[in-house]
Amino acid sequence: MNVQASGARTTGGPAPGDDASEPARPLSTRGYLSGAAVLALLTVVVCYAFAGAALPAGQPLRILLGIVLPAVIVGGPLLAAYRGSSLSDQEWAAGRHVAARVAAARSRNASIASLGLTAFIAIVSLAGLLVFTNDGAVQKTFLNGEFMVKSAADIGKALLINVQIAIGAQILAMVFGLLLAVGRLLPGKGFWPVRALCIAYIDVFRGIPSVVLIYLVCFGLPLTEVPILSEGDPILYAVVALALTYSAYNAELYRAGIESINKSQTSAALSMGLSQPDVLRFVILPQMSRNIAAPMLSTFIGLQKDTALVIVVGIIDAFSQAKIYSANDFNLSAVTAVCFLFVLITIPQTRLVDYLLARSSTRKKGV
């Protein structure tokens, strides 16, 4: 917009400071309008192709859904943009400068609305075109309702394994991560070995891919034949393996959270005669938990998705179950169903992350 504004000033009327006879012209509407019109036309073409692929029968329906419907949807704002543009010209000619600027602004807004709608429709139809192209090959391979329904019950049951692993690992990772973060932040010269150990752990375990760690722990520990350590259940091993990785991530979140709290808060708390552990418990941790709730939840979502990696050690989780179905059916729809399930679980959480972020930013502004 700014570029446009300065452009309009140099090419159009006199600069604002000129106290010249004529005031600055409204910003141009032509560029927006023609862009929106061209894109709308292209989109109608794509829609027509999509309608043809998706609905092989019935030319009238194809014209209705492929041309009339998109034209009506994007046509409204486009028409409004055109009207605003010509109204602006008329008002300007009549010397009503403010009215001309208002009309021009409306026209630009309508063009932008039209562009947004058009882009949306174009992307949806392109995706649809891809699904239905080649006689619906994509749809039949990935989105076959029959195969999805058939596998749904077993996949749903297997998903409980993912849920168990995710929750177990998250609890462990939150506790262990906090210990690591506190260990890393311990003050005083005497604690340097503890700090060094925590830093080394965090660096190493953040670097190892989760899938490798799952492989090592789940296959390795039983081989050691060390009492207790080697006698666990594979799911427990998977929980531990993921907790090892994610405690390192969480430790960094905690650390950032603790460091984000103003040093003067610690100073004030200490100066009143609170003990170090009390300062941590009553002053630092409660403030920190507000700051890190959103990033912690984001990391947890990552952990939930990583539970699908247990397929490498033969645990039958949702993905593994779906893979069995897809191998038997020579069709990937069961695996697509797993995608839907994961998305279904994670979307409410990502919405919650956004909500928490929005809330903490209004809180910081002192509302």
Add this chain to the structure above:
Amino acid sequence: MSTAFVELDQVTKKYGDHTVLDRVDLAVDRHEVVTLIGASGSGKSTLLRCVNGLETIQGGQISLNGDVVSGEGVDLVKLRRRVGIVFQSFNLFPHMTVLRNCTLTPVRAGVATRDQAEADARVMLERVGLKDKVGAYPDQLSGGQQQRVAIARAMLMRPQVLLLDEITSALDPELVIEVLNLVRELAADGITMMMTTHEMPFAREISSKICFLHKGSILEQGRPEEIFGAPRAPELRTFLRKIHEAGRD
């Protein structure tokens, strides 16, 4: 042993090679109000923080009511419960209500049960004029109100000395007066205080002794009439002239 209530004896504080307090001697008697003045960076805040045990000192000794409270082996938590401090930036806990800000330390320190502490806090908050704000959060209060809560919070530990570090510097001019009035009352009650301030008329009115710090040393100290009326050290004269030119005296 000397008779002063708070006594600094050749106190030296360094950050690395940088000497911030250089062999400072200072004695504060019970019920006295001592004000530290001096340019920014002269070491006023550091001196107060040393008395509270927030900073360790590299030389000399600090004693409080006859007990040595500096050096190795001092129970800092206990010391800090005897020495209240209020900062320029209030530093209330933003996630706690005013009441909880005031009761946290007394309860955790075991000087009062929760009920007692709350009753005490309500009395103190009424005294500082914030009876109706007990349930509010700090960000719902004005700066002046927050600072009064901070003073109440410090007073509720019944400290033997109260340290006030530029407590009005972060306040809008119209809010300064309410905080200064409160300090006046505390002084009238006989609370022993050490403070730093830029409010020279106030320092003059309330202090029994003024100390001029310059680059970490006390260059001159005396009664307010002496310091403001007949300053001797050239650095002090320069400082007072600058304050005068800034219109703050």
